[in-house]
Amino acid sequence: MEGFIKFIGTGGARIVASKQVRSTGGLWFHYRNTDLYIDPGPGALVRLHASRDHLDPSRLNGIILTHKHLDHANDVNVMIEAMAEGGFRKRGMLFCPEDALSGDPVVLNYVRAYLDGIHVLKAGHTYDVKDISLAVPVRHIHPVEAYGLVFHANKKVGLISDTRYFEELSDYYRVDVLIVNVLRIKPITENDPIDHLSVEDFKKIVARVQPEVAIMTHLGMNLIKEKPYEIARDLEQELGIKIVAAYDDMKWVF
Ligand SMILES: [Zn+2]
Secondary structure: OOEEEEEOOOEOHHHHHHHOOOOOOOEEEEEOOEEEEEOOOOOHHHHHHHOOOOOOHHHOOEEEOOOOOHHHHOOHHHHHHHHOHHHOOOOOEEEEOHHHOOOOOOOOHHHHOOOOEEEEOOOOEEEEEOOEEEEEOOEOOOOOOOEOEEEEOOOEEEEEOOOOOOOOHHHHOOOOEEEEEEEEOOOOEOOEOOOOEEHHHHHHHHHHHOOOEEEEEOEOHHHHHOOHHHHHHHHHHHHOOEEEEOOOOEEEEO
């Protein structure tokens, strides 16, 4: 097994984060000897320790924030401290947008000292962490600075984090394994202009990208009520592409 993605949390947005209907802990990405944590939302550290796989945060080489919203970044400080063995050993990198560090920052100053370094994410840039090369293809449309990620491992693995839908979006994520934050059932409207992707947007993106598998995660409350696994099954039949609705503690090996 060269690589896997462990879904520590598959819930998204404020209601799910508040009620913990699903965990909002984010993702663990492993490839060869490299381990990265993506979007440690509320409960990340606790859910990580409760996970079947007993993944040890002091093994992490880096933590990535796609953006600073609480359901993606709440546990970033405690996760940095855990990566650095309680802050006793300087260890690991942080990757995040500039606005996670300035203005109304989510990363505490004293915790930054535990890190080996901080990389500010910028569209069009590529970052190397041991065995993984990590590309940030495009800035997303979201109330705060937000990015998706493309990991270059034995396969290309893409994560489309929170964004409003835009036409060129799928062109930036031509990957083999496509993970998408699908928050909503219905697309946004003028009266309900929250910058999140819906099941319909997801379908359009998957049809264009044609990945070997598409995984929906970071699911919002209304979507969870509509049985995500049934939505995934119907989409799979319609598109002829493998579609998975992620569940808490799911491990996807690639
Ligand atoms: Zn967000």
